[in-house]
Amino acid sequence: MARTTGSDGERTEAAIREAAVALIARLGFEAMSMRQLAAEVGVQPAALYRYFPTKEELLYALMCTHMDGLIASWGEARPAEGSDNGSPAGQLAAFVENHIRFHLARRASTHVNNLELRSLSDARLAHVLALRTAYEGELRAILRAGAATGDFAVADVTLTAMAIIQMITGVIVWFRPDERLSEDQVAATYHTMTMRLVGYAGPTPGSGRAGD
Amino acid sequence: MARTTGSDGERTEAAIREAAVALIARLGFEAMSMRQLAAEVGVQPAALYRYFPTKEELLYALMCTHMDGLIASWGEARPAEGSDNGSPAGQLAAFVENHIRFHLARRASTHVNNLELRSLSDARLAHVLALRTAYEGELRAILRAGAATGDFAVADVTLTAMAIIQMITGVIVWFRPDERLSEDQVAATYHTMTMRLVGYAGPTPGSGRAGD
Structure with a gap:
């Protein structure tokens, strides 16, 4: 860019x-x-x-920019509470879609952020991991809210959040959109799988895109 | 070892x-x-x-040993057709449990296999990827069988297989058993999430361990 x-x-x-x-x-x-x-x-x-x-400062700057951008993109994509998609299911749909679209648009940067953590010194690693924890905390909060309302059946919020993050980040690593499926189709399929994973049985939130 | x-x-x-x-x-x-x-x-x-x-031959040997071992472990763990756990749900439960236990026991080797592929020359990379494809083909066959019997509701076998592999391999990368949950509890939680992911609504297969 x-x-x-x-x-x-x-x-x-x-x-x-x-x-x-x-x-x-x-x-x-x-x-x-x-x-x-x-x-x-x-x-x-x-x-x-x-x-x-230093070369490490370059790596650190790239990783911080990636994570800051991810957190900012979720801040913009997050449905307001009380809005049509403000329910836990609507928030989860928006989280999955934003995560997939953000990473599909930054495939190389995603690789760097996933593969090169061990080259950071301890203090810098701690900062990058804190950014990850903050971002993943948003997902955990959605899962907890959905469990509290009974919309989701989540036995273990931490493991479920980790499973979702791994699943939806993995698509970027291994899948090439436009080979067989469009970005929209990929996002829709992962949305469906995520909703099943959390035991959601209600109506599809009206994201206009992510339903099947 | x-x-x-x-x-x-x-x-x-x-x-x-x-x-x-x-x-x-x-x-x-x-x-x-x-x-x-x-x-x-x-x-x-x-x-x-x-x-x-050469250093690359060392890396290649490590990766082949890991993948050969994974394929062999599944060959031993796979329930026989017609056995109690020979149904698609039983096969899937066994696949998830074997995958998690194999990788939890080989954490460092799993990191090497996931992070260092780019250091292989083309022909060696092709061989390692062919082993992965063969292994993942076992999972795709289970998903197709379950879709055919109506046990699973799987819209896209390839994406679903990828999602499951990423989800259950991810646990090894990020989760430390015994900090909070035992290996058995982790395997059981991932089994539950996998069954939901594939839309399985039947009885829990009798693995004796993986049910919830």
């Missing part, structure tokens, strides 16, 4: 980030050198270090 | 494999050097190359 507006510095930083995500997803973080990255962007290696003093 | 029987050569190879799985899971394949591995095993670097001529 190289920007076409902004200062030269902003454009260079955006180009570095974009090239880094692609290279790390393809080669792995440990295997990628800053020299390769500089060649890919078309700058001198020294220029990279002005933006990211 | 260092062996205590077998020739010196077999013991050395087993020690190399065991140390390599642990090191790769911790550091990543690209970051691990053969020199580090030799030091860990307590042999000269040259000795490693007698067993594994």
